[in-house]
Amino acid sequence: xxxxxxxxxxxxxxxxxxxxxxxxxxxxxxxxxxxxxxxxxxxxxxxxxxxxxxxxxxxxxxxxxxxxxxxxxxxxxxxxxxxxxxxxxxxxxxxxxxxxxxxxxxxxxxxxxxxxxxxxxxxxxxxxxxxxxxxxxxxxxxxxxxxxxxxxxxxxxxxxxxxxxxxxxxxxxxxxxxxxxxxxxxxxxxxxxxxxxxxxxxxxxxxxxxxxxxxxxxxxxxxxxxxxxxxxxxxxxxxxxxxxxxxxxxxxxxxxxxxxxxxxxxxxxxxxxxxxxxxxxxxxxxxxxxxxxxxxxxxxxxxxxxxxxxxxxxxxxxxxxxxxxxxxxxxxxxxxxxxxxxxxxxxxxxxxxxxxxxxxxxxxxxxxxxxxxxxxxx
Amino acid sequence: xxxxxxxxxxxxxxxxxxxxxxxxxxxxxxxxxxxxxxxxxxxxxxxxxxxxxxxxxxxxxxxxxxxxxxxxxxxxxxxxxxxxxxxxxxxxxxxxxxxxxxxxxxxxxxxxxxxxxxxxxxxxxxxxxxxxxxxxxxxxxxxxxxxxxxxxxxxxxxxxxxxxxxxxxxxxxxxxxxxxxxxxxxxxxxxxxxxxxxxxxxxxxxxxxxxxxxxxxxxxxxxxxxxxxxxxxxxxxxxxxxxxxxxxxxxxx
Ligand code: SF4
Ligand code: SF4
Ligand code: SF4
Ligand code: SF4
Numbered sequence: 001x002x003x004x005x006x007x008x009x010x011x012x013x014x015x016x017x018x019x020x021x022x023x024x025x026x027x028x029x030x031x032x033x034x035x036x037x038x039x040x041x042x043x044x045x046x047x048x049x050x051x052x053x054x055x056x057x058x059x060x061x062x063x064x065x066x067x068x069x070x071x072x073x074x075x076x077x078x079x080x081x082x083x084x085x086x087x088x089x090x091x092x093x094x095x096x097x098x099x100x101x102x103x104x105x106x107x108x109x110x111x112x113x114x115x116x117x118x119x120x121x122x123x124x125x126x127x128x129x130x131x132x133x134x135x136x137x138x139x140x141x142x143x144x145x146x147x148x149x150x151x152x153x154x155x156x157x158x159x160x161x162x163x164x165x166x167x168x169x170x171x172x173x174x175x176x177x178x179x180x181x182x183x184x185x186x187x188x189x190x191x192x193x194x195x196x197x198x199x200x201x202x203x204x205x206x207x208x209x210x211x212x213x214x215x216x217x218x219x220x221x222x223x224x225x226x227x228x229x230x231x232x233x234x235x236x237x238x239x240x241x242x243x244x245x246x247x248x249x250x251x252x253x254x255x256x257x258x259x260x261x262x263x264x265x266x267x268x269x270x271x272x273x274x275x276x277x278x279x280x281x282x283x284x285x286x287x288x289x290x291x292x293x294x295x296x297x298x299x300x301x302x303x304x305x306x307x308x309x310x311x312x313x314x315x316x317x318x319x320x321x322x323x324x325x326x327x328x329x330x331x332x333x334x335x336x337x338x339x340x341x342x343x344x345x346x347x348x349x350x351x352x353x354x355x356x357x358x359x360x361x362x363x364x365x366x367x368x369x370x371x372x373x374x375x376x377x378x
Numbered sequence: 379x380x381x382x383x384x385x386x387x388x389x390x391x392x393x394x395x396x397x398x399x400x401x402x403x404x405x406x407x408x409x410x411x412x413x414x415x416x417x418x419x420x421x422x423x424x425x426x427x428x429x430x431x432x433x434x435x436x437x438x439x440x441x442x443x444x445x446x447x448x449x450x451x452x453x454x455x456x457x458x459x460x461x462x463x464x465x466x467x468x469x470x471x472x473x474x475x476x477x478x479x480x481x482x483x484x485x486x487x488x489x490x491x492x493x494x495x496x497x498x499x500x501x502x503x504x505x506x507x508x509x510x511x512x513x514x515x516x517x518x519x520x521x522x523x524x525x526x527x528x529x530x531x532x533x534x535x536x537x538x539x540x541x542x543x544x545x546x547x548x549x550x551x552x553x554x555x556x557x558x559x560x561x562x563x564x565x566x567x568x569x570x571x572x573x574x575x576x577x578x579x580x581x582x583x584x585x586x587x588x589x590x591x592x593x594x595x596x597x598x599x600x601x602x603x604x605x606x607x608x609x610x611x612x613x614x615x616x617x618x619x620x621x622x623x624x625x626x627x628x629x630x631x
Contacts, residue, residue, distance in 0.1 A: 266540070351555065
């Protein structure tokens with residue numbers, strides 16, 4: 001931690017922060033309460049933050065509860081992720097119009113609005129880094145993602161309140177922020193309610209300079225560090241510490257897949273809430289007159305039958321094969337493709353699975369029974 | 379020459395036909411692209427078949443209708459069924475699990491004049507159908523999409539995944555996970571745009587079963603959320619009671 005550059009701000013300064021970003025032309029997006037959950041939406045002021053609200057999560061269950069303080073970031077992660085804004089559920093790629101006997105094709109202009117994300121958790125920064133590798137890290141750059149990602153302002157928040165489904169520590173993705181950010185906050189509720197702010201970029205420093213702040217004392221820095229240390233210590237869930245790549249590669253015919261398939265609804269919720277899942281499909285539209293057509297890209301999922309429809313049928317016709325595909329890609333072959341696993345331990349897939357299927361439990365079952373079968377053959 | 383369209387009604391409430399009239403501005407675009415040749419709900423003008431496209435609403439419940447649908451099929455190049463009645467038998471398919479003679483005796487003063495079948499069945503049980511558009515009622519954007527795709531000869535964008543996919547794309551908060559509200563969305567086909575969850579209601583399955591409905595995993599969840607066995611039976615005994623996965627989930631064998 002660069003204590004000499006750290007400052008302390010009061011909760012009220014968050015409103016100045018949002019104002020400073022809005023004045024710079026950013027579309028400011030952050031957490032707010034809607035329909036019984038903390039979702040990400042456009043913020044006009046800091047009063048829209050989930051003040052004094054926390055979330056209680058279990059597999060397949062999420063409830064908001066009142067806190068006995070005025071914490072602004074006293075919750076874990078909700079149903080939305082920043083993926084909605086960087087990789088939106090539906091975009092138009094190009095349009096074509098019938099003209100003079102031919103067709104005129106127009107590429108959809110990329111999104112030019114600068115995005116600012118308020119309250120990005122460590123796991124979410126890791127997830128953004130993973131999607132960066134997928135969309136802009138290789139030979140083929142996704143121009144829409146690139147335009148949205150380019151210049152996005154990241155206001156990170158160190159986690160003080162891990163949810164019951166969080167396991168970022170075991171995925172080496174939190175709870176302390178590590179990946180690049182512009183500004184990083186640590187909310188301190190011991191004594192006076194205040195935030196330690198660390199600077200991660202020049203423009204972060206530039207924005208911070210507009211806010212009322214005082215230099216951080218040694219004790220501020222120590223209590224900020226205690227916040228994430230406590231969070232890590234309170235995190236109850238963990239991914240089994242095994243070689244995931246090898247485990248998945250060796251589990252293709254494991255009986256556990258039948259067990260999970262009996263519970264799995266193939267509803268796609270886990271993949272759509274996952275901040276790293278990136279599958280989409282491309283669809284064509286046309287109007288009644290057949291004059292205007294367009295090509296759209298829309299979120300899809302490996303849990304849909306259509307997603308593996310090749311020629312005359314779906315390759316992954318059973319939900320056993322679809323769940324296996326998800327886990328095997330996420331934790332195994334993702335590493336071959338992108339150099340890391342596709343999971344950051346945010347727990348969303350566990351919470352938002354209606355029947356509460358828990359990725360860590362499934363892995364535990366795969367590894368336990370594997371040990372057993374090794375023991376049997378030994 | 380513009381392709382011709384006919385709209386037919388069988389046992390139904392007319393709600394799906396009304397969806398066509400409810401297209402508003404798009405209705406003009408529709409009549410611009412297609413000649414409406416027979417649509418009694420909208421016009422008394424009738425043009426003789428054969429028709430390029432027939433939209434069929436309603437289920438087969440009488441011997442006369444069972445004959446009539448054969449005639450319509452012979453007169454239609456393409457035949458698309460619209461709505462839960464036409465695609466699964468509708469709410470009236472509940473008669474399939476009961477004694478219709480007893481119903482007619484209870485309801486009608488002179489049951490001897492009633493000519494009805496013991497079952498309410500989807501159109502596809504009687505003739506070959508080119509496409510089935512789900513919903514009670516159908517969704518007007520899906521109808522426009524289907525007709526637009528038909529006219530240009532492309533595959534329609536009618537997903538067969540769960541309603542959950544639409545919740546997540548829209549950013550709707552899951553009513554089951556966040557509120558504990560029972561929801562049939564995970565086993566119900568998308569198409570409505572997650573209408574009910576967007577208004578904080580559980581889905582009651584009006585688009586019928588999705589492509590791979592795992593009702594035996596959803597039922598224990600509905601029970602955990604406080605629904606009795608009778609409630610569960612009723613949840614699956616509505617507009618799509620006649621579809622096999624919902625019929626089995628309701629315990630109708
Ligand atoms: S797999 Fe689950 S826990 Fe891992 S990043 Fe995706 S949603 Fe989060
Ligand atoms: S694991 Fe859960 S959320 Fe994912 S498809 Fe299966 S039932 Fe749906
Ligand atoms: S509200 Fe219903 S349809 Fe929507 S995600 Fe939840 S279970 Fe699925
Ligand atoms: S959410 Fe379910 S009940 Fe409601 S309109 Fe859609 S399919 Fe019908």
